Amino acid sequence: xxxxxxxxxxxxxxxxxxxxxxxxxxxxxxxxxxxxxxxxxxxxxxxxxxxxxxxxxxxxxxxxxxxxxxxxxxxxxxxxxxxxxxxxxxxxxxxxxxxxxxxxxxxxxxxxxxxxxxxxxxxxxxxxxxxxxxxxxxxxxxxxxxxxxxxxxxxxxxxxxxxxxxxxxxxxxxxxxxxxxxxxxxxxxxxxxxxxxxxxxxxxxxxxxxxxxxxxxxxxxxxxxxxxxxxxxxxxxxxxxxxxxxxxxxxxxxxxxxxxxxxxxxxxxxxxxxxxxxxxxxxxxxxxxxxxxxxxxxxxxxxxxxxxxxxxxxxxxxxxxxxxxxxxxxxxxxxxxx
Numbered sequence: 583x584x585x586x587x588x589x590x591x592x593x594x595x596x597x598x599x600x601x602x603x604x605x606x607x608x609x610x611x612x613x614x615x616x617x618x619x620x621x622x623x624x625x626x627x628x629x630x631x632x633x634x635x636x637x638x639x640x641x642x643x644x645x646x647x648x649x650x651x652x653x654x655x656x657x658x659x660x661x662x663x664x665x666x667x668x669x670x671x672x673x674x675x676x677x678x679x680x681x682x683x684x685x686x687x688x689x690x691x692x693x694x695x696x697x698x699x700x701x702x703x704x705x706x707x708x709x710x711x712x713x714x715x716x717x718x719x720x721x722x723x724x725x726x727x728x729x730x731x732x733x734x735x736x737x738x739x740x741x742x743x744x745x746x747x748x749x750x751x752x753x754x755x756x757x758x759x760x761x762x763x764x765x766x767x768x769x770x771x772x773x774x775x776x777x778x779x780x781x782x783x784x785x786x787x788x789x790x791x792x793x794x795x796x797x798x799x800x801x802x803x804x805x806x807x808x809x810x811x812x813x814x815x816x817x818x819x820x821x822x823x824x825x826x827x828x829x830x831x832x833x834x835x836x837x838x839x840x841x842x843x844x845x846x847x848x849x850x851x852x853x854x855x856x857x858x859x860x861x862x863x864x865x866x867x868x869x870x871x872x873x874x875x876x877x878x879x880x881x882x883x884x885x886x887x888x889x890x891x892x893x894x895x896x897x898x899x900x901x902x903x904x905x906x907x908x909x910x911x912x913x914x915x916x917x918x919x920x
Contacts, residue, residue: 584919584920585882585886585891585892585893585894585920586621586622586892586893586894586917586920587620587621587893587894587895587896587913587916587917587920588620588621588622588623588624588654588807588893588894588895588896589611589612589615589620589622589623589624589895589896589898589910590624590625590626590658590777590809590895590896590897590898591608591611591612591623591624591625591636591898591906592625592626592628592634592636592897593605593607593608593625593634593635593636593642594633594634594635594828594844594901595632595633595634595635595843595844596827596843596844596845596846596901596902597842597843597844597845597846597849597901598843598846599843601635604635605635605642605645607903607906608625608635608636608642608646609645609646609649610903610907611623611898611903611906611907611910612646612649612650612653612655613649613650614907614910614911615653615910615917616650616651616652616653618910618911618914618917618918619914619917619918620653620910620914620917621653621654621893621917621920622653622654622655622656622686622893622895623646623650623653623654623655623656624655624656624657624658624659624686624688624895625639625642625643625646625656625657625658626639626657626658626659627639627657627659627660627661627664627690629664632842632843633831633842633843633844639657639659639660640657640660640670640673640674640676640677643655643656643657643677643685644677644680644681647677647680647681647684647685648681652684653684654684654685654686654751655681655684655685655686656685656686656687656688656750656751656753657686657687657688657689658686658688658753658755658773658809658895659687659688659689659690659753659755659773660687660688660689660690661690661691661692662689662690662691662715662718662719662722663691663692663714663715663718667718667719667721667722667725667736668721668725668736668740668742668745670687670722671722671725671726671742671745671746672742672743672744672745674687674745674748674750675725675726675742675743675744675745675746675748675749676744676745676748677750678744678748678749678750679744679748683751685750685751686750686751686752686753687750687751687752687753688752688753688754688755688773689719689722689752689753689754689755690754690755690756690761691715691756691761715764716764716768719754719768719770720732721734721736722752723752723800724736724737724738725737725740725741725742725745725746726742726745726746726747726748726749726750726752727746727747727749728749728752728799728800729799751771752770752771752800753770753771753772753773753807754768754770754771754772754773755772755773755774755775756772756773756774756775756787757774757775757778757779757783758779758783758787759783759786759787759790761774761787762774762787762788762790762791762794763790763791763794765791765794766790766791766792766793766794766795766796766804767794767795767796768796768798768800769795769796769797769798769799769800769801770798770800770801771800771801771805771806771807772791772804772805772806772807773806773807773808773809773893773895774787774788774806774807774808774809774889774891775809776808776809776810776869776870776885776889777809777810777811777870777897778811778832780866780869780870781869784808784888784889785888788806788808788889788890788891791804791806792804792806792890805892806889806890806891806892806893807891807892807893807894807895808885808886808889808891808893808894808895809894809895809896809897810870810871810881810882810885810894810895810896810897811825811828811867811870811871811872811897811899812870812871812872812878812882812896812897812898812899812909812913813825813871813872813873813878813898813899813900813905813909814873814874814875814878814908814909814912814913815872815873815874815908816874817873817874818872818873818874818877820874821872821873821874821877821878822867822872822873823847823851824847824899824900824901824902824905825867825870825872825899825900826847826850826851826863827844827845827846827847827849827850827900827901828844828899828900828901829850829863829866829867830845830850830853830863831844831845832866833859833862833863844901845901846901846902847901847902850901871885871896872899875912875913878909878912878913879913879916882894882916896909896910896913898910
């Protein structure tokens with residue numbers, strides 16, 4: 583396995599836990615990844631979800647960057663339609679001014695929440711905030727000074743301070759062919775969310791990205807990453823057991839049930855599993871990197887061969903901090919070599 587390894591962490595809130603412990607555990611995972619030689623540590627933006635404490639990526643990124651030394655820190659990602667491009671330029675320009683060339687800004691176009699919460703964030707319910715995503719990205723590039731000022735004033739009369747001249751490394755994130763094509767057309771790095779999209783889409787998006795790629799001031803050649811749910815256990819059965827709590831949360835969300843805090847392993851095992859539910863979990867985990875160290879390494883190698891991605895982002899799973907740290911440390915030799 584020669585591809586660089588990075589980490590995606592959602593600051594999970596476990597049954598019986600609280601917000602403070604969830605955030606402290608995320609920082610602990612970041613410190614372990616930093617010491618082990620991983621390339622990046624990303625956090626995501628979600629709102630109104632009892633199982634996720636990562637609702638303010640810029641704030642959390644600042645805390646992680648201050649607590650680590652070498653690893654790149656960033657968003658996987660900021661849901662840009664929830665925000666003004668100017669505000670994001672100022673937030674991440676501030677992070678770059680504070681922490682130098684260690685900051686990544688991954689951008690997504692989903693809401694990261696349900697329509698009611700989304701309307702409260704944006705103070706409107708207009709779908710145009712999502713449809714306008716490409717224009718928002720262009721505005722952001724102008725605020726950072728990556729491209730010339732726009733006629734509308736961005737980067738010229740309207741200046742992001744900090745922001746202008748303080749550009750982070752920019753990535754477009756996605757789980758669809760739209761995101762892959764857009765990243766290619768704009769000449770930006772692309773990261774695909776195989777950890778929750780997966781399936782046949784994974785087989786096509788990377789080829790679409792490379793075919794659509796147009797060199798830009800940001801990137802001369804295509805550059806891509808693939809995110810995969812990852813759990814390393816003592817053996818395959820132990821890893822499946824460790825992955826079960828978050829699999830149950832995803833199952834509940836996909837069947838329309840309100841999300842709750844992530845159950846403990848014991849609580850997940852006590853769920854009255856139907857045959858169909860067990861089959862769904864088995865099929866999902868088979869697409870990810872869950873198993874013994876040897877099983878996970880083979881799965882990661884296969885994913886790189888399948889996608890041609892340049893980097894792997896491990897969406898490390900586990901309801902216990904020790905589970906996440908075990909996975910980070912088990913793959914540390916591969917991360918350090920890459």
